[in-house]
Amino acid sequence: MRALVIDDSRAMRRIVTGILTNLGYEVRDAGHGREGLDVLDEGWVPDLATIDWNMPVMDGLQFVSAVRSNPAWRRMTMMMVTSESEHTQIVRALAAGAHEYMIKPFTADAFRDKLALLGLLPQEVAL
Amino acid sequence: MTATPDTGQRRRTSDSRPVITDLIDEDTILAVAGDAWISLVGEDEVLVPIPGDLPFDVVSSWVDVVGPWTGSVVLTTGRATAEALSRALLRESAPEVLEDEDVEDAFGEIANVVGGSIKAALPGPSALSLPQVGHAPLVRNPADVCRVEVLWRGEPLTLSVQGALPPLPVSH
Incomplete structure (x- = not known):
């Protein structure tokens, strides 16, 4: 399975990449939404994208909207991973097309539980 | 029709704005930071609410909050402690040499x-703004600050939730 990690913090990209790699994912990362779209434009469409909200150049909500406007990327699951925790923000993200919402800070176990809920744990890990 | 005298009450009420201590207390800041530490830094990592003297060479990181209350959430600690924190955050993902x-x-x-x-x-x-790192923003209104001093691994660290606006002029 493939995952695209989009976050302007290198530290957070490393942490999320580490969790996903340990679960067996092939991971690429991007520092903002525009870079994320560039990866998709190359034809590297992941099963999962984890997306920060507040980023320079293109924020997470703009990225989600851009992905949703392209039918070729429809099968990709999008999970916001952000410190924005107001209810209205969560509703906005889900309305824009995000599938799941993870509030920072989180633990590796909480991250894994979210993936299990989404049916996105690689088979050998889920067993 | 009876005219209502203008006592100025309505104007004064609308001109008022909350200071941070009306909205949050030190215990809440400590609890929030403690939860973040456990999740980000490690399960055994605790913040001990004991004041300590910050070293001369400090660094701050902060984010701005803009809304009904406007200000910054500022972390300040010594540079060596900031580096140790970064290593703890990154754990096995930390590079051998940690650049600035x-x-x-x-x-x-x-x-x-x-x-x-x-x-x-x-x-x-x-x-919420993007985070910034450097010299902490100035305190504009000493009454609009809620500050917590803690020790992490015995090293001092402060968390300051401080308003960005100067005090309102006192009406007479």
Whole structure:
């Protein structure tokens, strides 16, 4: 399975990449939404994208909207991973097309539980 | 029709704005930061609410909150402690040599996460800025500050939730 990690913090990209790699994912990362779209434009469409909200150049909500406007990327699951925790923000993200919402800070176990809920744990890990 | 005399009450009420101590207390800041530490830095990592003297060479990271209350959530500690924090945050993902940029990025992300949790405890809606690292923003109104001093691994660290606006002029 493939995952695209989009976050302007290198530290957070490393942490999320580490969790996903340990679960067996092939991971690429991007520092903002525009870079994320560039990866998709190359034809590297992941099963999962984890997306920060507040980023320079293109924020997470703009990225989600851009992905949703392209039918070729429809099968990709999008999970916001952000410190924005107001209810209205969560509703906005889900309305824009995000599938799941993870509030920072989180633990590796909480991250894994979210993936299990989404049916996105690689088979050998889920067993 | 009876004319209502203008006592100025309505104007004074609308001109008032909350200071941070009306909205949040030190215990809440400590609880929020403690939760962030456990999740980000490690399960055994605790913040001990004991004041300590910051070293001369300090660095701050902060995020701005803009909403019904406007200000910054600021973390300040010694540079060596900021580097240790960054290593703890990155754990096995930490590079062998931690560049200044890595420390700024990781320390900024900690402020981002703590700031997001503090924002959630404040009246909204509010917007959160991208994190910044450097010299802490100046305190504009000493009455609009809630500050917690803690020790992490025995090293001092302060968390300051401080308003960005100067005090309102006193009406007579």
